[in-house]
Amino acid sequence: MLKTDILVVGSGLAGAIAALTAADMGKDVILITKTESLLSGSTPYAQGGIIYRGMDDSPDKLKHDIMEAGDGHCWESAVDLICERGPQLVEELLINKYLVDFDMSAPGEFDLTAEGAHSKARIIHSKDRTGASIQMQIITFLVKHPKITILTEHTVVDLLTTSHHSCDSLDIYRKPACFGAFVLDKNTGKIIAVYAEKTILATGGLGQIYRHTTNPPEATGDGIALAWRAGARCFNLQYIQFHPTSLYNDRDSFLISESMRGEGGRLIDKNGRQFMKDFHEQGELAPRDVVARGIHQTMLTTGHPCVYLDISHKDSAWIKSRFPTIYEYCIKTGIDITAEPIPVVPAAHYSCGGIGVSLVGRSSLQRLYAVGEVACTGVHGANRLASTSLMEAVTWGYLAAKDACIEREGDTYFPDIFPWKEETEPVDPVLIAQDWTQIKNTMWNYVGLVRSRQRLLRARTIFRHLQSEIDQFYQKTKLSYDILELRNGVQTALAVTQATLEDRVSRGTHYIIED
Numbered sequence: 001m002l003k004t005d006i007l008v009v010g011s012g013l014a015g016a017i018a019a020l021t022a023a024d025m026g027k028d029v030i031l032i033t034k035t036e037s038l039l040s041g042s043t044p045y046a047q048g049g050i051i052y053r054g055m056d057d058s059p060d061k062l063k064h065d066i067m068e069a070g071d072g073h074c075w076e077s078a079v080d081l082i083c084e085r086g087p088q089l090v091e092e093l094l095i096n097k098y099l100v101d102f103d104m105s106a107p108g109e110f111d112l113t114a115e116g117a118h119s120k121a122r123i124i125h126s127k128d129r130t131g132a133s134i135q136m137q138i139i140t141f142l143v144k145h146p147k148i149t150i151l152t153e154h155t156v157v158d159l160l161t162t163s164h165h166s167c168d169s170l171d172i173y174r175k176p177a178c179f180g181a182f183v184l185d186k187n188t189g190k191i192i193a194v195y196a197e198k199t200i201l202a203t204g205g206l207g208q209i210y211r212h213t214t215n216p217p218e219a220t221g222d223g224i225a226l227a228w229r230a231g232a233r234c235f236n237l238q239y240i241q242f243h244p245t246s247l248y249n250d251r252d253s254f255l256i257s258e259s260m261r262g263e264g265g266r267l268i269d270k271n272g273r274q275f276m277k278d279f280h281e282q283g284e285l286a287p288r289d290v291v292a293r294g295i296h297q298t299m300l301t302t303g304h305p306c307v308y309l310d311i312s313h314k315d316s317a318w319i320k321s322r323f324p325t326i327y328e329y330c331i332k333t334g335i336d337i338t339a340e341p342i343p344v345v346p347a348a349h350y351s352c353g354g355i356g357v358s359l360v361g362r363s364s365l366q367r368l369y370a371v372g373e374v375a376c377t378g379v380h381g382a383n384r385l386a387s388t389s390l391m392e393a394v395t396w397g398y399l400a401a402k403d404a405c406i407e408r409e410g411d412t413y414f415p416d417i418f419p420w421k422e423e424t425e426p427v428d429p430v431l432i433a434q435d436w437t438q439i440k441n442t443m444w445n446y447v448g449l450v451r452s453r454q455r456l457l458r459a460r461t462i463f464r465h466l467q468s469e470i471d472q473f474y475q476k477t478k479l480s481y482d483i484l485e486l487r488n489g490v491q492t493a494l495a496v497t498q499a500t501l502e503d504r505v506s507r508g509t510h511y512i513i514e515d
Contacts, residue, residue: 003414004030004149006404007180007196009156009223012041013131013390014372015202016138017093017397018404023147025405030194031148032183034155034481035218038139039132041204042215042373043390046131047257047325050390052090054112054122059083061119066388069117069287070381071508073236078378081359086391089398090124100137102126115262115386117287123387128257128323131390153186155484156203156222159230159368160193166415176231177366179414184479191420191479197411198404200369201227201355202397206240208485209493210348211444214243214255220485221492223374227355228495233364236353236376237499238510241384242449243349244291245342248306249333253347256309256326258386261285263322265311267295268341270304289383289509292346296449299345308341346449350389352380352509353499361400367411369404371396382508427477432486435466439493447497454515456501463494 008019011033019031033040051062063083067074094100102124105111114121126133142148158164160180162171180196203223207215228234245261247254261267261284267276279294280286286294295307311319316338320327323337330337355363355370357377363370372393379392442462446455467490474487506512 001193001195002030003195004028005197006030006401007194007199008032008202009181009200010041010202010204010372010374011038011142012043012202012204012372012393013135013138014393014397015200016135016142017394018200018202018371018401019148020138020141020145021398021401022405023145025402027147027405029148030151030196031142032151032154032156034153034186036153038142038150038152039135040216040218042131042219043135043393044132045214045216045255046390047128047255048115048259049113049123049125049130049387050090050094050134051086051122051387052110052112052124053087054120057120057122062122065117065119066379066385067381069383069385071383072381073507074381075378078359082379082388082392082395086395089394090391093394093398094134098137098141100126100134113259113262114285115258116285116291117282117385123259123262125259128259128325134390151183154183155186155481156226157182157184157191157479157484159199159226160195160417161230161365162415163231165417167418168415171415175366177410177413178230178368182420184481184484186481189478189480191422193417193420195414198367198369200361200371200400200404201374202370202372203374205373206351206492206496207348209439209443209489209496210448211440212246212253212345212347214246214253214347214349220489222485222488223370224354224495225488225491227363227365227368227370228491230365230368232368233356234354234376234495235356235499237351237496238503239352239380239382239508240348240496241288241350241352241509242292242346244288244295244346245309245344246347247330247333248343248345254329255349256342256344257323258288260309260311260323260326263311264314265309267291268308268310269298269302270308271302275307287383288386289511292449293511295344295346306343306345309344310341311337312339312341350384352376352382352384357396359399360403361396362403369400371400382510423476423478425477427473427480427483429482431473432482435470435486436489438462438466439489443493443496447493447500449511451500451510451512452515453501453512456497459497460494460501463490463497466490467494
């Protein structure tokens with residue numbers, strides 16, 4: 001057994017900021033990540049940038065853009081908070097404290113760019129690898145902090161709660177609370193209990209439950225499943241944002257940054273015709289859900305498996321300098337973006353919903369917090385405004401850690417728990433592969449860009465049956481990453497499907513048609 005003040009699950013930007021903030025306040029922190037590297041999660045894949053301040057900008061102007069993108073479903077208090085505190089914390093933490101190297105247009109002036117649905121150029125960036133630049137810099141502080149213990153290749157099996165794990169039957173009369181987690185050490189195969197006064201989930205997204213996604217392999221919806229099983233409230237799960245432009249090829253999906261459209265990239269069909277003005281007055285810079293559905297409809301109309309993003313009309317040297325990562329990746333696949341258009345399709349990109357949290361990141365389960373993409377702060381509503389996610393990660397990562405450091409009654413209660421019972425039966429990898437294929441295809445076809453009640457009902461039936469089967473061999477087999485991710489994936493898919501079924505109103509990223 002391990003014991004700590006704060007347990008942080010996930011090493012992306014939100015988790016890293018939370019860990020550093022708590023450690024700076026004198027708390028002992030254990031940070032775990034299921035990958036071998038701390039450069040994990042979706043943060044390193046964030047190409048475009050992070051919101052800061054534009055010329056002639058204001059919190060009210062940013063609020064207007066966030067609320068418009070959110071299609072009337074944002075929590076206004078959360079939007080007010082991020083518009084006031086977000087740019088301040090970007091400056092205080094990323095720019096001044098952690099010394100992230102953002103691009104400059106002139107000495108002392110950040111290079112500001114615009115993205116879809118922004119009324120001002122207010123995005124700062126580091127070429128087209130902003131997330132990676134931020135994360136690599138943050139990691140240098142993480143690994144040196146004396147109050148932070150880092151455990152790579154560890155993943156949570158289940159959260160420890162007074163309702164489910166206490167040996168004292170009378171604990172069911174207490175307010176439900178989380179006091180840590182059962183954790184699997186990938187290298188030893190052993191399960192250890194980690195006791196924590198507070199637990200902060202920063203597990204990232206759920207894109208891997210879809211056939212096409214821009215998310216990394218580890219984004220299997222773990223945090224949603226953990227919170228769901230523990231009894232924490234989750235909501236807005238029906239609002240899955242599909243990035244309009246991922247590279248169309250036979251390899252894993254690769255995101256083509258929205259900032260490319262912000263810099264003048266044009267969406268064209270197979271005949272070379274710009275089509276987005278047919279769907280929205282802002283054309284290529286319309287909100288992401290509009291652009292994604294516009295691409296989807298154009299693919300159906302033309303009978304072509306993709307559309308094209310063309311920035312080849314810009315200066316070749318400028319393209320290579322502004323989008324070096326995209327240029328280099330596309331060159332490897334045989335596409336020269338300085339001379340030809342890029343084939344693109346929509347892909348599952350960002351979960352606007354998640355574990356419901358307060359303005360300081362508290363979940364409905366005592367002593368449990370959630371930050372980053374796994375959380376639902378209410379900022380994004382029905383659709384996320386471009387480049388708000390990194391700023392949200394900084395804001396709630398910081399605020400949640402500050403709140404978690406406050407001592408409250410009951411924080412130090414750690415009941416005796418039943419010992420973990422290990423099983424030894426191996427699981428057939430063919431079964432796991434087939435189950436994942438069924439999850440991904442069902443989510444893509446039935447709970448994807450365009451939904452109908454008939455499709456959703458069929459998806460729910462499939463997932464209920466599949467979950468029952470998966471739970472049966474979870475109970476019998478030796479635990480591994482594969483079986484844990486599958487168990488979490490099917491639970492998350494079922495939760496998303498159920499939330500989607502319950503919402504009969506098309507709004508933002510949730511688009512439902514009549515059967």
